[in-house]
Amino acid sequence: MGNKNKIKRIADVARFENVIEYTDLEESERPKGKWKNEIFKNQNPITLELACGKGDYAIELARRFPERNFIGIDIKGPRIWNGAKTALEEGLSNVRFLRMFIDHLHYYFDRDEVDEIWITFPDPYIRKKPRRSKRLTSPKFLNIYRKLLKEGGIIHLKTDSLILFNFTLDTIREEGCTILRRVDNVYRDAPNDDLLNIQTFYEKKHLKEGKIIQYVSFTL
Numbered sequence: 736m737g738n739k740n741k742i743k744r745i746a747d748v749a750r751f752e753n754v755i756e757y758t759d760l761e762e763s764e765r766p767k768g769k770w771k772n773e774i775f776k777n778q779n780p781i782t783l784e785l786a787c788g789k790g791d792y793a794i795e796l797a798r799r800f801p802e803r804n805f806i807g808i809d810i811k812g813p814r815i816w817n818g819a820k821t822a823l824e825e826g827l828s829n830v831r832f833l834r835m836f837i838d839h840l841h842y843y844f845d846r847d848e849v850d851e852i853w854i855t856f857p858d859p860y861i862r863k864k865p866r867r868s869k870r871l872t873s874p875k876f877l878n879i880y881r882k883l884l885k886e887g888g889i890i891h892l893k894t895d896s897l898i899l900f901n902f903t904l905d906t907i908r909e910e911g912c913t914i915l916r917r918v919d920n921v922y923r924d925a926p927n928d929d930l931l932n933i934q935t936f937y938e939k940k941h942l943k944e945g946k947i948i949q950y951v952s953f954t955l
């Protein structure tokens with residue numbers, strides 16, 4: 736994408752009514768504790784898509800489950816633009832986007848405010864020196880999720896990175912979490928699974944390169 740287009744998208748995202756940007760907010764204006772009553776204006780359960788990029792899961796789940804609320808979260812505005820624009824065009828009132836660092840999630844969500852989390856193709860942070868604490872399934876991030884996810888709330892991870900997948904399985908074990916379902920090769924082992932077959936932008940690229948997609952769901 737050219738620079739001009741990026742700048743336009745950043746400006747669009749700043750004015751889209753379904754996007755909240757952390758840069759705009761004083762502490763008192765943050766949506767923490769207000770998602771159901773003031774933002775969605777209903778008491779439906781809330782699912783987050785973390786590292787949402789274009790928000791493919793948030794959008795498709797919002798279409799399929801109008802009785803639930805979805806929030807796509809990513810730091811990159813030009814990517815969020817895609818999901819936010821689609822939601823506006825389709826009139827999807829049960830989806831919002833939040834442009835922020837996931838590291839600060841607990842400043843934007845109250846205890847028990849979130850029912851479920853999807854983490855879709857997060858950066859595995861393997862190329863340069865190991866930066867494991869940046870991984871969205873590291874103990875640091877699980878501790879953040881503990882502050883806002885309801886007891887028994889499910890975390891779903893989809894990834895193309897075997898290193899990240901194995902790291903997550905180790906972390907789940909070390910942190911005493913409970914695996915609900917593990918699929919080592921989504922398109923071989925669960926080819927007809929309606930939820931696992933939703934494909935994100937990055938997933939389509941990985942599939943074209945012949946990569947294997949892994950999935951695990953767990954509770955904290």
Ligand SMILES: C[S@@+](CC[C@H](N)C(=O)[O-])C[C@H]1O[C@@H](n2cnc3c(N)ncnc32)[C@H](O)[C@@H]1O
Nearest residue numbers: 786787788809810811836837855856935936937
């Ligand atoms: C590989 S992309 C995947 C995007 C999308 N889920 C997909 O599958 O097409 C990873 C995304 O994670 C976001 N990301 C990584 N770490 C983040 C963090 N700590 N806070 C917010 N966004 C983050 C990046 O901005 C990027 O858009």
